[in-house]
Amino acid sequence: MTTKRMTFGQATLEAMQFAMDEDPNVIVVGEDISWGGNFGQFRGLIDRYGESRVVDMPISESLIVALSVGAAVAGLKVVASMSFVEFTLGAMDEIVNQASKFRYMFGGQTSVPIVLRASDGIRGSSGSQHSSSLEGLFCNIPGLKVVAPSNGNDAKGLLRAAIADPDPVVYLEHKKITGQRAAVIEGDFFVPLGSATVAREGADISVVTYSNMVNIALEAATVLEDEAISVEVIDLRSLVPLDVDTIAMSARKTGIVLAAHESWTFGGFGAEILAQVREALPEQPELCTHRLGARSAPIPFSPALEPAVVPGISDLIAEIRRIVGR
Amino acid sequence: MTTKRMTFGQATLEAMQFAMDEDPNVIVVGEDISWGGNFGQFRGLIDRYGESRVVDMPISESLIVALSVGAAVAGLKVVASMSFVEFTLGAMDEIVNQASKFRYMFGGQTSVPIVLRASDGIRGSSGSQHSSSLEGLFCNIPGLKVVAPSNGNDAKGLLRAAIADPDPVVYLEHKKITGQRAAVIEGDFFVPLGSATVAREGADISVVTYSNMVNIALEAATVLEDEAISVEVIDLRSLVPLDVDTIAMSARKTGIVLAAHESWTFGGFGAEILAQVREALPEQPELCTHRLGARSAPIPFSPALEPAVVPGISDLIAEIRRIVGR
Amino acid sequence: MTFIDRELARDLLRRMQTIRAFETRVEDLFKAGELPGFVHSSAGQEAIAVGVCHHLTRTDYITSTHRGHGHAIAKGISLDAIFAELYGKEAGACHGRGGSMHVADFSIGMLGANGIVGGGFGIATGAALAIKYQRRGEVAVCFFGDGAANKGTFHEALNFAGVHELPVVFVCENNRYAQFTSASRTTAVTDIAVRAGSYGIAGDSIDGNDLVTVIESAGQAIERAKNGGGATLINMLTYRHSGHFVGDAEQYRSRDEVEASKELQDPIVRFVQRMMDVGVLTEAEVDEIEAAVGVQIDAANDFAVAAPYPEPADALRHVWTVGSPQ
Amino acid sequence: MTFIDRELARDLLRRMQTIRAFETRVEDLFKAGELPGFVHSSAGQEAIAVGVCHHLTRTDYITSTHRGHGHAIAKGISLDAIFAELYGKEAGACHGRGGSMHVADFSIGMLGANGIVGGGFGIATGAALAIKYQRRGEVAVCFFGDGAANKGTFHEALNFAGVHELPVVFVCENNRYAQFTSASRTTAVTDIAVRAGSYGIAGDSIDGNDLVTVIESAGQAIERAKNGGGATLINMLTYRHSGHFVGDAEQYRSRDEVEASKELQDPIVRFVQRMMDVGVLTEAEVDEIEAAVGVQIDAANDFAVAAPYPEPADALRHVWTVGSPQ
């Protein structure tokens, strides 16, 4: 199994190509998509598949999702580029009231095979409307699946799985990693939805996280190693379905769980992770559960304020030290 | 302090009138609003205040919220009737990207005094697009305040407080209680945002809940009394700000917390309640925390299925029995 | 008019009467408390559903509204399946998960009634995109109301349909009211067809209670769509005989207005009269058809009443969720 | 032409040159890595901002876009405040919380640049509703781009403005591109003013790079609005000299196209030429004004560079959150 170093964006491009070569009914829609989309993750598709399969959309987010749903129930599989995740809010009605409910509400007569790709997270002073992470909203909606890869390899395998999936999948890609390079398995492969992975083994504490926070956690673990703090890092990869077994196994071992994410702590997905692990380990009431996320404010623009709202490596390290009491 | 029996709807009508009589800059907008709105909670306002203050809106949910924001920053206080809470999804961009962020993003130059009233919950086979409870989404958004009264008296006082508040408030009213009667304090009064109340005192378990689930919990408590299970019921009334002290005080006493709501368990507000109470009581690791909510499916239409997805009194009673082990 | 021969006339009349009889029965059943939830009757608007669907095959698509019974019946849904759905039975078109506002039959291209006003614009447009992409000779028809025309989704869909000359026909069932509010209070230009000019598509404005006119106008639009001529927007004037929903007190319109329309504008009466004037149908035939329809409605209702409810144990079937049957 | 005397000509030119100089400096600073985030330059579009705002007082309102520097400057924001905001300094118009895409100055009716395309339609409409309700003699102007015209929010706002004849003017800065995509690929009818007919409001389509024409067209619309004549939609053709954002590779348009526009269509060059032709301005004056503007820009930049950043401890100021300073 050979690998090749490439960016997260290039890796997803490969997955797109395997999917589009395999099934002529897979199409891509989005704003500026023929130019590769806002972060270039779709660059080159237009030359390979032409305008009929790579459709430039007007600035009409509601339509992008509703049209994807309509095309999907009429026989296509649609990958919709939503650009910044905040723009999906302009299509929340279509995502929640239509896409997520169709299969159930219509009694299984149809499914809605669409993938909504959106870029989230901070990139450095992009301001309040271009820096948020909104998985907390999507994960509360039955019928949606939600993935948030932390590296190019998972990005490739998860995108393949997301496109093959019969249900709507919200595919969240962190702006900071779209351009990051990683070793990516060559050729075609799937990372099944709902499978977390132990990104680093450790004994003292389990940091349960996803997306770019995984990379931050891995850095933190290296730093803390020198302080003899052994950190296990769980990369969820997929939030819905959630791989509770892998979380529970780690928690059983370390006895301490820290759920960490860039999005807002209050009402966020971290609370769900903690609730799930406790429900999975009723025999372990003494389990310690903690969470780290953004403080309750829109993401500020100023370089002096952004790090005061959104947690970074120093916050994570400090929190781990505090928890393990060293 | 005399009270009068009236419906939840009538109680909010009184609060609307105190607010509108007091401040000529308070206006109401919404679909069919001059006819009282979908649940009649605004009936009669048109005769009293006229078309300029009670504005019929087109079926344009995005506009309803954006216009409210624009009118608010230009000097008005706007109460917007969003009808069924699912329709707010058509305005999620305006609620999250504009209303919730303005005060912070513009450095405190303005605030956005609007109240978004929406009817949530099940009413009996209203189907997947007219039965949801979406507080899990709103509570994850900084800058928004969220209230969910369980009775007419709180409905009146909270609405008064919500209209007076400088920030956008999502005011959630459960369909089943809009027509319910309760003793309501006569005259003008406020129920401050962020103040929970002990709806019933008990010793064995703290059921922390809000909206109509409070009424279900009170019924359950009465039933369980005969089994010598003493249930304390906390009515949060306001989810953001959240009155953690009142929850913690109760939890310290009973040692067991059950967060219960009609909305979906997974990724829902119950997990936040449990995380908050644990963070408030670090000295009490043996605290037992549980939650009860809807299972992960759109709300089904069939009378045979709706109760199998959304928890009712029998589910709550069974869960309490299970937890306290009798 | 000669193009309507006896066979066709009998068939068209049977369809219109089937819808009328179905809606009338549903209203009676609902008022008698036999049906759960709430229902919207399309009585009075039969000519549009029947006249448009007259041109459609099983593989053409339609999207419908909250007032969708007539569309489903005109498109060819089985009376057993729609009746059972309204009762929430497992034998229903959506296995009872959907109900009146979500009746759908994907096997005949009926992509669903929709409880979200304006929800169909983008879905029909997406279906049309799939048709064009797959080079199928079909058409997608989007039924919507005058109130729905004020949703932003109208604009986004028609603009895109105009850009790509999609095989889609937007049919406005302009019954002059949105719930309790007359169109003139919320719509700047009530002849919806005027807007065709904003999107470079064909437009037509007709008497939607004259079946023959509907057949002609819809026929031209559908032929245009199927021959690559692009989209059409048709404003069809009509009137609903019943309230917005069954039980509506109807204070917003005068009895006279309703009675006048029923007397002079009833699409069934007018069609019968016209066919009898030109000697295509006889009074006896008309009575015979009406009687036959009544028998069918009885049989379908009996079937639905006798049919079993879904199993509560299957509440999570047809949605992805932990441990749910896929 | 005579209505433009020397004083006015000097003033108008100074405003246009201030915007041009500001944008040019900002581009240089950004490319040099001196400014955080990302920025959009309005260089080339100055005639619209200056010509429209020429008619506005401090109490009239404007809503702006992601390309909002010119609007803010034309409306009268202090150069120190806008420059400091772009650096994220506490002295910025939004105390550094907003940044380039959220520059706002509510003290002069500048209701904010907006990072959500199409976000201004409803806000301006709401401000106009407030003006009408309070019987103030003011107007609200909504600046938006050709791409924004495809958002559903355009439709919802213009329809409502038409129904209520609100004092609002919708100004389309039609620079023929939305990011990398030319308007013709995503917009069925590119002369946006055609749509006025759908809303029963006045429409005009003009050369937006001719300051005098802009002043005349905007003047008529604003006078109409202030005299109770209702809303106007104006399509103003223009061209942006720089890429969509600073750093844009601009593969989507040819160098020739850009150069040709700069040479023949530059609104500043054209105005200067025109004023010199009729002897209102001399070359010496023009140079003198340009020099004076340069000095102001230097001073403002120096101020901003020297100004302190916000205190991280104040990160939660200006938003409601637990324990935050209100």
Ligand SMILES: Cc1ncc(C[n+]2csc(CCOP(=O)(O)OP(=O)(O)O)c2C)c(N)n1
């Ligand atoms: C997005 C949304 N907003 C509001 C409603 C509530 N509602 C249901 S039907 C209706 C009126 C629809 O009017 P129209 O489109 O003319 O259809 P008609 O009922 O006249 O057939 C409204 C406002 C809804 N279901 N969905």
Ligand SMILES: Cc1ncc(C[n+]2csc(CCOP(=O)(O)OP(=O)(O)O)c2C)c(N)n1
């Ligand atoms: C709702 C939303 N969708 C997409 C974007 C990304 N985006 C930023 S600017 C832009 C193009 C806007 O084009 P136009 O309205 O013509 O304004 P211009 O940039 O030409 O001034 C897009 C698509 C956004 N910011 N908001």
Ligand SMILES: [Mg+2]
């Ligand atoms: Mg109608």
Ligand SMILES: [Mg+2]
């Ligand atoms: Mg543009």
